[in-house]
Structure formats: structure tokens, C-alpha cells
Amino acid sequence: SSDLTQDPAVSVALGQTVKITCQGDSLRSFYASWYQQRPGQAPILLIYGENNRPSGVPDRFSGSRSGNTASLTITGAQAEDEADYYCNSRDNSGHSRDSTVNRLVFGGGTKLTVL
Amino acid sequence: EVQLVESGGGLVQPGTSLRLSCAASGFTFDDYAMHWVRQRPGKGLEWVSGISWNSAIIGYADSVKGRFTISRDNAKNHVQLQMDGLRPEDSAFYFCAKDRNYILDAFEIWGQGQMVTVSS
Numbered sequence: 448s449s450d451l452t453q454d455p456a457v458s459v460a461l462g463q464t465v466k467i468t469c470q471g472d473s474l475r476s477f478y479a480s481w482y483q484q485r486p487g488q489a490p491i492l493l494i495y496g497e498n499n500r501p502s503g504v505p506d507r508f509s510g511s512r513s514g515n516t517a518s519l520t521i522t523g524a525q526a527e528d529e530a531d532y533y534c535n536s537r538d539n540s541g542h543s544r545d546s547t548v549n550r551l552v553f554g555g556g557t558k559l560t561v562l
Numbered sequence: 563e564v565q566l567v568e569s570g571g572g573l574v575q576p577g578t579s580l581r582l583s584c585a586a587s588g589f590t591f592d593d594y595a596m597h598w599v600r601q602r603p604g605k606g607l608e609w610v611s612g613i614s615w616n617s618a619i620i621g622y623a624d625s626v627k628g629r630f631t632i633s634r635d636n637a638k639n640h641v642q643l644q645m646d647g648l649r650p651e652d653s654a655f656y657f658c659a660k661d662r663n664y665i666l667d668a669f670e671i672w673g674q675g676q677m678v679t680v681s682s
Contacts, residue, residue, distance in 0.1 A: 480667075480668035480669070482607070482669070484607075489657060489672040489673065489674055489675060490607065490657075490669070490672055491672075492662070492668065492669060492670050492671075495662055495667075495668045495670075501670065531606075533606065533607050535607075535609070535668060535669070537666065537667060547619060548619075548621075548665070548666055549612070549619050549620060549621030549666060550609075550621045550623075550666075551597070551609045551612060551621070551666055551667075551668075552609065553599075553606065553607045553608060553609055554606075555606050556606040556607065
């Protein structure tokens with residue numbers, strides 16, 4: 448089982464907006480990062496921190512957080528966005544200082560289908 | 563160009579050992595934490611182990627704690643994962659990943675991965 452919970456599958460119509468969620472206690476303390484993985488490829492970092500995109504990531508991808516839930520929103524989904532999406536965060540269980548965190552966790556992943 | 567190149571994967575018998583290596587280039591290696599992440603066929607991502615820039619912070623998933631050891635050599639720009647007491651459930655694709663931070667945080671750049679198969 449994962450410390451972060453994601454819906455196994457989500458679908459969206461081409462050009463529409465979709466939100467992929469990630470729930471877990473660690474998200475009350477830390478932001479989630481989001482990754483896209485296409486079949487047979489290594490994952491790609493999409494979002495980190497409050498809502499930051501690495502260079503090259505389209506601006507239709509955005510992130511947010513509320514309580515223990517983080518969300519990845521794709522505004523105007525494209526066919527090439529069909530992929531698996533994973534969240535991850537730091538886990539500070541048992542650590543008094545954030546800088547000493549030594550455990551990271553992933554969500555179970557969400558398979559996005561673009562219809 | 564940032565590159566991570568893994569090596570050392572293969573087919574081994576249960577109970578034996580294997581060492582994965584990851585050669586890094588294109589960035590200041592000793593400024594960043596490094597990780598190993600695995601993915602069993604058809605399954606999700608699982609963080610295996612991470613090591614901070616100066617090796618002061620090291621962490622392991624519960625599933626590998628006591629069997630796997632991560633280390634880094636900042637002079638040679640590489641990170642290794644020593645895997646002992648391998649089990650069939652350790653069979654997976656193993657990715658080396660560069661953190662976006664000097665402490666354990668998130669996975670900014672990924673290698674292409676190495677397959678490890680544990681079977682008799």
C-alpha cells in the first residue's frame with residue numbers, strides 16, 4: 448500500500464480540464480511533487496513546491512494543495528498527456544527537523560485516459 | 563546536458579547480491595541528493611533509497627532496510643546501491659534519480675533504468 452493515495456484511473460475529453468488528486472498526512476507538512484510517465488519511458492518531473500514547473504513543462508500543468516490533499520490540474524488536456532501520473536512527498540514521521548527527513552513516499556499512480 | 567547512466571543490473575538467484583551503479587554528468591554532483599527508485603513490471607513507482615549531498619542523511623524504504631546500502635563518491639560523480647539478500651520481490655526496473663535539492667526532496671532528473679531479475 449502507498450502512504451499517498453491516488454485514484455487508479457481518470458479520464459478527460461480532449462481539450463477539457465482534469466484534476467488528479469493525491470491524499471496523505473505528509474501533505475499537511477510538505478508539498479507534493481508530480482511526475483508523468485509514458486509507457487516504456489522514465490518519469491518526468493512536472494510540478495514541485497507550491498506550484499513550480501521545470502523548464503520545458505507546458506503551462507497547462509499546475510499544482511495546488513489544500514489540507515492533506517494535493518492536486519495536479521491539466522487545463523486543456525492534449526492527446527499526448529495520456530500517461531501515468533504519480534505524486535510524491537517527503538515524510539517527516541519521527542523527525543523534529545525538516546532538513547533531516549530521510550524518507551520519501553509515492554502515491555500509487557493515476558492512469559489518465561484522454562478521450 | 564544532465565545525464566544519469568545506470569549499470570549493473572541482471573539476473574541473479576535469490577539470496578545473492580548485486581551492485582547497481584549510476585554515473586552522473588552535466589551538473590555539479592556534490593550539490594544534490596541522489597536516489598534509487600524502482601518499478602516492478604506493470605506496477606507503480608517505489609522509492610528505494612536516497613542520500614544527501616554529503617552522505618549525512620541516508621534513508622531506505624522499509625522493504626529494503628537492512629539489505630540494501632546506498633553510497634556516493636563525490637570525487638567520481640557516482641552513486642551506488644549495494645543489494646544483498648535479494649528476494650524475488652526485488653525484481654524490478656531500478657532508476658537512478660537526481661534530486662532537485664541537496665537534501666531528500668524530489669526527483670528532478672531520471673536515468674533510463676536497469677532491470678534486476680531475482681529468480682532461481
